[in-house]
Amino acid sequence: MSGSAVAVVGGSLAGLRAAEQLRIAGHTGPLTVYSAEAHLPYNRPPLSKEVLADPDLADAEAMVARLAFRRRAVVEDVDFRLGAEVTAADLATGKLTLGDGSGESFDGLVVATGLRPRRLGCPGPVAGRHVLRTVEDCLDLRADLAPGSRVVVVGAGFIGCEAACTLTTLGHRVTVVEPTGAPMNRVIGPELAVAVQQHHEAAGIAFVIGPGVSAFTGTDRVTGVTLDDGTHLPADLVVEAVGSVCNTEFLAGNPGPDLTDGVLTDNRLAVVGVSNAVAVGDVARFPNPLFDDVPRRVEHWSIPTDTAKRAAATLAARLRGDEPDPTPFAPIPSFWSDQLDLRFQSFGSPALGPEIRLEEGDLDHLTAGVLTTHHRDGQHVGTIALNLPPARQRQLREAFTAVVPTA
Amino acid sequence: MKVTVDMGLCQDHGQCAIAAPLVFRINDEGHLEYDGTPDESERLNVEEAADVCPVQAILIED
Numbered sequence: 001m002s003g004s005a006v007a008v009v010g011g012s013l014a015g016l017r018a019a020e021q022l023r024i025a026g027h028t029g030p031l032t033v034y035s036a037e038a039h040l041p042y043n044r045p046p047l048s049k050e051v052l053a054d055p056d057l058a059d060a061e062a063m064v065a066r067l068a069f070r071r072r073a074v075v076e077d078v079d080f081r082l083g084a085e086v087t088a089a090d091l092a093t094g095k096l097t098l099g100d101g102s103g104e105s106f107d108g109l110v111v112a113t114g115l116r117p118r119r120l121g122c123p124g125p126v127a128g129r130h131v132l133r134t135v136e137d138c139l140d141l142r143a144d145l146a147p148g149s150r151v152v153v154v155g156a157g158f159i160g161c162e163a164a165c166t167l168t169t170l171g172h173r174v175t176v177v178e179p180t181g182a183p184m185n186r187v188i189g190p191e192l193a194v195a196v197q198q199h200h201e202a203a204g205i206a207f208v209i210g211p212g213v214s215a216f217t218g219t220d221r222v223t224g225v226t227l228d229d230g231t232h233l234p235a236d237l238v239v240e241a242v243g244s245v246c247n248t249e250f251l252a253g254n255p256g257p258d259l260t261d262g263v264l265t266d267n268r269l270a271v272v273g274v275s276n277a278v279a280v281g282d283v284a285r286f287p288n289p290l291f292d293d294v295p296r297r298v299e300h301w302s303i304p305t306d307t308a309k310r311a312a313a314t315l316a317a318r319l320r321g322d323e324p325d326p327t328p329f330a331p332i333p334s335f336w337s338d339q340l341d342l343r344f345q346s347f348g349s350p351a352l353g354p355e356i357r358l359e360e361g362d363l364d365h366l367t368a369g370v371l372t373t374h375h376r377d378g379q380h381v382g383t384i385a386l387n388l389p390p391a392r393q394r395q396l397r398e399a400f401t402a403v404v405p406t407a
Numbered sequence: 408m409k410v411t412v413d414m415g416l417c418q419d420h421g422q423c424a425i426a427a428p429l430v431f432r433i434n435d436e437g438h439l440e441y442d443g444t445p446d447e448s449e450r451l452n453v454e455e456a457a458d459v460c461p462v463q464a465i466l467i468e469d
Contacts, residue, residue, distance in 0.1 A: 017458070043461075043462075043463055045461065046462070067463070068463075069463060070457055070463060070465075070466070070467075072454065073469075301461065302459065305458050305459060336420060336461060338418075389433070389437045390419050390420060390421030390424075390433045390437055391421065391424075391433040391434075391435070391437060393421045393422075393424075393425060394421075394424065394425050394428070397425060
């Protein structure tokens with residue numbers, strides 16, 4: 001049925017790529033992308049790095065102009081509805097409800113709503129507390145900074161560390177609070193994490209590892225952070241980088257989908273329990289036969305593009321009444337992170353591998369290059385490369401293409 | 408097909424050289440070199456390279 005209408009709910013990288021790939025997969029019917037944001041799809045990683053540091057990007061328009069994704073010509077006729085949040089979807093009848101109360105209908109659905117930052121629930125004022133996901137978040141944070149501001153970053157994952165490094169480079173006094181161990185340890189492993197912490201401390205970033213946040217002090221706005229060991233850290237502002245929440249509320253109440261953690265899909269990104277829906281990007285929980293048959297969400301930059309391509313092929317086939325391609329979908333997750341003079345590159349899923357081998361380099365000299373491989377039950381599941389030449393990436397990535405999917 | 412890389416944006420991530428190795432390559436100094444007028448047969452790979460560029464530095468003109 002070439003005239004069937006597809007609704008893509010979510011207008012960031014995954015939504016854009018899904019729309020492009022639906023056209024490439026031969027879907028010729030009406031295609032609408034609903035975005036809760038007021039901007040065309042843009043690239044988020046620079047918001048904690050070069051865009052945060054560039055005062056010339058003074059407003060949202062300038063930032064979006066700098067960050068907007070190139071859109072392929074095939075999406076010329078796609079209707080991008082900006083500032084159009086979908087608040088509910090009825091999968092049985094194919095109806096969407098938008099934030100303004102209006103309704104739309106669809107034959108096929110792409111769930112591309114992604115994540116939003118998790119917020120800390122502890123008591124205290126709200127003003128002066130920031131997150132980093134949108135251009136507006138980045139502008140709000142920048143507008144709140146004064147020369148030499150005291151900043152507490154809560155959370156030492158990749159975004160927290162990137163923000164801490166950028167703010168330190170800009171001359172602010174930064175303390176990072178993380179209850180679960182040295183920075184990024186869940187992904188890069190505890191030994192490299194301690195070495196990175198020392199590297200960042202040498203650049204002037206303070207770390208408080210162990211206690212969590214119990215309250216924010218101040219009346220009208222934040223003046224500090226109280227930790228659960230009683231320590232008080234004075235702060236002019238706080239950046240909360242404590243993980244994400246899946247934007248799946250609009251699907252609540254439908255009997256089919258499993259919304260336990262994102263949206264459960266099969267290996268072809270078809271939403272389990274729903275015949276005409278696929279999920280893409282950060283919100284899709286799918287099994288990857290590179291590793292095992294456990295469905296997982298993957299918050300890596302490469303995943304929206306990879307999942308969009310496969311999900312579009314699956315949905316286009318279903319709408320035509322065809323069986324989707326049975327070839328196992330086994331994307332190689334990858335991401336990067338720039339922190340001070342360190343560039344991390346990750347291939348595979350290092351967080352899945354408890355056995356970590358230092359293959360190259362010296363943890364006392366990170367800038368000279370370090371390579372770790374991460375293993376589980378004898379299988380190589382992930383690689384972290386620190387400051388290795390970009391010419392090496394192909395070989396590091398191909399270590400995973402050689403793995404034969406087991407599903 | 409005309410390909411341009413904004414070298415002011417390029418940070419030598421090298422993802423393009425994985426997606427389209429006949430068009431993009433990282434040289435021995437670790438910097439990008441590329442063919443600005445690749446053959447039409449490379450179009451799919453170049454589109455892929457532009458998609459995976461972390462800093463969106465690759466421009467394709469038809």
